[in-house]
Amino acid sequence: xxxxxxxxxxxxxxxxxxxxxxxxxxxxxxxxxxxxxxxxxxxxxxxxxxxxxxxxxxxxxxxxxxxxxxxxxxxxxxxxxxxxxxxxxxxxxxxxxxxxxxxxxxxxxxxxxxxxxxxxxxxxxxxxxxxxxxxxxxxxxxxxxxxxxxxxxxxxxxxxxxxxxxxxxxxxxxxxxxxxxxxxxxxxxxxxxxxxxxxxxxxxxxxxxxxxxxxxxxxxxx
Numbered sequence: 001x002x003x004x005x006x007x008x009x010x011x012x013x014x015x016x017x018x019x020x021x022x023x024x025x026x027x028x029x030x031x032x033x034x035x036x037x038x039x040x041x042x043x044x045x046x047x048x049x050x051x052x053x054x055x056x057x058x059x060x061x062x063x064x065x066x067x068x069x070x071x072x073x074x075x076x077x078x079x080x081x082x083x084x085x086x087x088x089x090x091x092x093x094x095x096x097x098x099x100x101x102x103x104x105x106x107x108x109x110x111x112x113x114x115x116x117x118x119x120x121x122x123x124x125x126x127x128x129x130x131x132x133x134x135x136x137x138x139x140x141x142x143x144x145x146x147x148x149x150x151x152x153x154x155x156x157x158x159x160x161x162x163x164x165x166x167x168x169x170x171x172x173x174x175x176x177x178x179x180x181x182x183x184x185x186x187x188x189x190x191x192x193x194x195x196x197x198x199x200x201x202x203x204x205x206x207x208x209x210x211x212x213x214x215x216x217x218x219x220x221x222x
Contacts, residue, residue: 004190006221007166009109012151012175013118013125014096016194016215018132022097023089030085034077041073047179050119050150059148062120066093094127098134099196105215106137109222116141117160117173119150140164152183172209172221178202185209192218 014020021039028035046069053059060068070089074081106114114137118125122143129135142160149155161168168188175181176194178201185191185206193201193208194215201207212218 003221004169006112006172006190007170008113008115008164008172009218009221010115010117010160010164010171010173010189012173012177012180013116013120013128015176015196016174017102017116017134018096018098018128020096023092026089026092030081030089031074031077031079034079038073038077038079041076042070045069045072054150054153059150061145062124063090066090094124095131096128098132099214101214101216103134103137105219106134108219110137112222113164114138115160115164117144117151117156118142119144119156121145151180152186154183154187157184157187157189172218174215174218181208182206190221192221194218 011017020043023042024035024039027038031038046066049065049069050062053065067086067090070086116125116129116138120128120143122141122145125141125143129138129141140163142163144150144156144159147155147159151157161171169190171189172192173184173189174192174194175184176196178193178199181191181193182202182204185208191208192210192212195211195213210217
């Protein structure tokens with residue numbers, strides 16, 4: 001297809017730019033041989049909890065959701081933990097490993113408006129991006145905490161649209177999360193699904209505009 005004119009490239013963070021399962025090392029440090037199981041359960045329950053809070057109308061910020069889901073994962077895996085261990089695991093979310101192609105892609109797009117829109121809190125996001133040495137690549141880092149509506153709620157994408165002062169059709173939104181791509185597509189953004197897990201497309205009648213194995217594919221939208 002003929003690519004539209006894109007004025008803003010909006011990136012999701014968790015699973016898209018950064019590997020959420022890089023917390024596994026810290027999990028293994030405190031709970032040997034349980035790191036993978038805890039990490040997998042933690043991420044699954046993290047998604048469950050912010051979806052549940054969104055539906056129930058009981059918003060709490062992403063730090064709270066991440067801590068609640070961590071406690072569930074630890075209990076599910078029969079782990080006994082201290083407050084110090086819990087705090088260190090939460091802090092690991094500000095030291096995630098970014099995917100190998102991320103920095104090169106951001107550099108290739110250095111003359112474009114690059115934006116983050118995430119369910120993370122502002123402090124979580126700023127700390128993560130700064131710790132990874134990527135802060136200089138982004139023009140804006142936006143948190144849904146400003147509107148207290150988690151993606152994929154339309155209000156979350158509206159927040160980005162208002163902040164950037166662009167039209168919906170001038171945005172390319174990128175995420176590795178199928179639910180996020182569905183939400184952004186439903187809102188009216190162009191979408192590029194970074195299908196790192198090689199999983200099926202969500203069956204909601206909201207096909208992404210493009211699908212790639214990693215972020216290098218989005219360079220054709222320059």
